[in-house]
Amino acid sequence: KQEVTQIPAALSVPEGENLVLNCSFTDSAIYNLQWFRQDPGKGLTSLLLIQSSQREQTSGRLNASLDKSSGRSTLYIAASQPGDSATYLCAVRPGTGRRALTFGSGTRLQVQP
Amino acid sequence: GAGVSQSPSNKVTEKGKDVELRCDPISGHTALYWYRQSLGQGLEFLIYFQGNSAPDKSGLPSDRFSAERTGGSVSTLTIQRTQQEDSAVYLCASSLDSSGTETQYFGPGTRLLVL
Numbered sequence: 117k118q119e120v121t122q123i124p125a126a127l128s129v130p131e132g133e134n135l136v137l138n139c140s141f142t143d144s145a146i147y148n149l150q151w152f153r154q155d156p157g158k159g160l161t162s163l164l165l166i167q168s169s170q171r172e173q174t175s176g177r178l179n180a181s182l183d184k185s186s187g188r189s190t191l192y193i194a195a196s197q198p199g200d201s202a203t204y205l206c207a208v209r210p211g212t213g214r215r216a217l218t219f220g221s222g223t224r225l226q227v228q229p
Numbered sequence: 230g231a232g233v234s235q236s237p238s239n240k241v242t243e244k245g246k247d248v249e250l251r252c253d254p255i256s257g258h259t260a261l262y263w264y265r266q267s268l269g270q271g272l273e274f275l276i277y278f279q280g281n282s283a284p285d286k287s288g289l290p291s292d293r294f295s296a297e298r299t300g301g302s303v304s305t306l307t308i309q310r311t312q313q314e315d316s317a318v319y320l321c322a323s324s325l326d327s328s329g330t331e332t333q334y335f336g337p338g339t340r341l342l343v344l
Contacts, residue, residue, distance in 0.1 A: 150332065159233075159320060160335040205272065216262055216274035216288065217333065 118143045122206055122220035129196055130228050137191040137223045139206030144187050150217065151180050151191050152205040160205065164191070168211065196227045233336035235321050241342045242311055250306040250339045254323030261304050262324075262333060263296060267317040275319075278304065279326075311343045 119142045129135055139149070148167050152160040164173045164180040166189070172181040179192040193200060203224045207217035234253045242248050254261050263275040274288035278298040289295070293311075298304040308315055318340050322333040 152335075159337040160322075162332045162334065165332050207272075215260070215279070215285065216264075216277050217272075218274070219264075219272040221271045 118146075118208060118210060118218045120206060120208055120218050120220035122204075122223050124223060125221065126224040126226075128226040128228060131196060131198060133196050133227075134192070134194050135196055135225075137193070137204050137206075137225070139189040139191070139220055141187045141189075141208050141218075143210070144184050145211040146184065147209040147211045149180075149182055149189050150207045150209070151178075151189075152207065154203045154205060154222070156202075163204075193225075196225075198227045198229045201225055201227050233321055233323050233334055235319075235336040235339050237339060238337065239340045239342075241344065243344055244313060245310055247307065247309045248311055248341065250308075250319050250341070252304045252306070252321030252323075252336060254302065254304070254321070255334055256302075257325065258323035258334075259301065259326050260324045260331075260333075261298055262322040263304070263306050264320045264322065265317045266320060266338070270317075272320070275306070308341075311341075313343050316341055316343045 121140045123138045150165045151163045153163055154160050166173045166182040177194040182189045203222045205222045206220040209217050236251045259280045261278045264272050266272045276296045277285040293309045296306045318338040320338045322335045324333045325331040
């Protein structure tokens with residue numbers, strides 16, 4: 117059974133810092149990995165999707181990397197801003213069988229102005 | 230539509246009542262997913278529809294839960310004889326297809342509280 121772990125569970129940083137969120141998964145046979153952002157009381161917003169054949173994806177100040185063989189992904193946020201404060205969720209889609217995503221428990225990020 | 234929509238946004242019900250939650254996916258998206266987000270449980274998969282194929286119901290927690298998707302578009306998640314442990318945010322997502330290359334887009338969720 118696939119298990120997704122996110123470390124740290126919570127993170128507080130001053131504005132302007134670069135930061136890294138970690139995601140690990142137990143079964144490396146994945147189809148893709150997706151990073152989401154969730155604001156309090158809201159749904160999920162997709163940030164980046166990395167296919168199993170890819171090593172990284174970039175969007176603006178965000179960069180996500182994937183090391184499938186070691187079961188790890190990182191989300192790098194450059195020059196953090198208070199508006200980045202949210203919960204960040206990592207999710208993997210299996211390579212076979214069930215098509216739905218398996219989610220980590222998230223990292224709650226607070227960027228202090 | 231512009232995005233995935235869900236209704237109602239909030240629902241309060243009494244234990245033992247039935248509830249229906251609605252999801253309207255992005256137009257043209259053939260794959261539709263239901264997830265549940267509970268305090269302390271994180272996000273868990275419930276059910277998945279892909280085109281006209283039989284749905285994947287492997288995530289439904291009990292036979293009190295059912296879902297249907299009419300005309301390949303709108304989906305309804307029904308919870309019969311609700312229990313307090315059913316209280317959660319129910320999230321719907323859709324994607325263009327299920328090939329694995331497409332992003333899942335989520336709706337804002339329905340917050341269900343069972344008293």
